[in-house]
Amino acid sequence: MDKLSIREAVKHFDVSRPTLQKALKSGKISGVQDGQRTWTIDPSEMARVYQPRQDEVEKVGGQEHENLSTKNTPLPGQFEALKEQLADAEKRAAVAEALADERGRHIEDLRRMLPAPEAPQTRRRWWPWKSERS
Structure with a gap:
């Protein structure tokens, strides 16, 4: 799958352009910046952090995808293996x-x-008369 520009990512995912730029600069999501300071982002990286827009079927890189996010469904036998x-x-x-x-x-x-x-030895004072007057 092809990488997305910031414009395409904003179009396909539920995120604003300034939020996406801040996330790229802070490292919240990873992307590649070319010599012309243009960002390209992997769609799986976008799906990891942001939800895709649900209003229509997205076209990304010439391919149609119903839902770019993954669901956490256990594989058959995985539950039993985890129990063991x-x-x-x-x-x-x-x-x-x-x-x-x-x-x-x-x-x-x-x-x-x-x-x-053994009991600790008491230290002898430097000025013995101070202890006598006290």
Whole structure:
């Protein structure tokens, strides 16, 4: 599919020219600017950010497209595969949590085996008479 100019993109998608120019300059959508400072934008990039106009069938690059946006419909078997992946991840999380608990108990046991820390020594003051008067 051919790339769109800003004029074509505004015509086919629900966006104004200034909004589209700001989005291109800020990087919200990607496009290519040639040596004459003319932008060209991939239609899939436009469909990612903006909704196509619904009033008529769009003609883009000589081809007709009913709807340029994609729908998030799961593929057959994808739902079951995702359920299995989730169950596997939950099992791994439970094992990791049990291992963390075991390591925590081991660390506490090792801490109990350590000797008690010595009391810190008090520093001797430079001016001993200040501590006597206070």
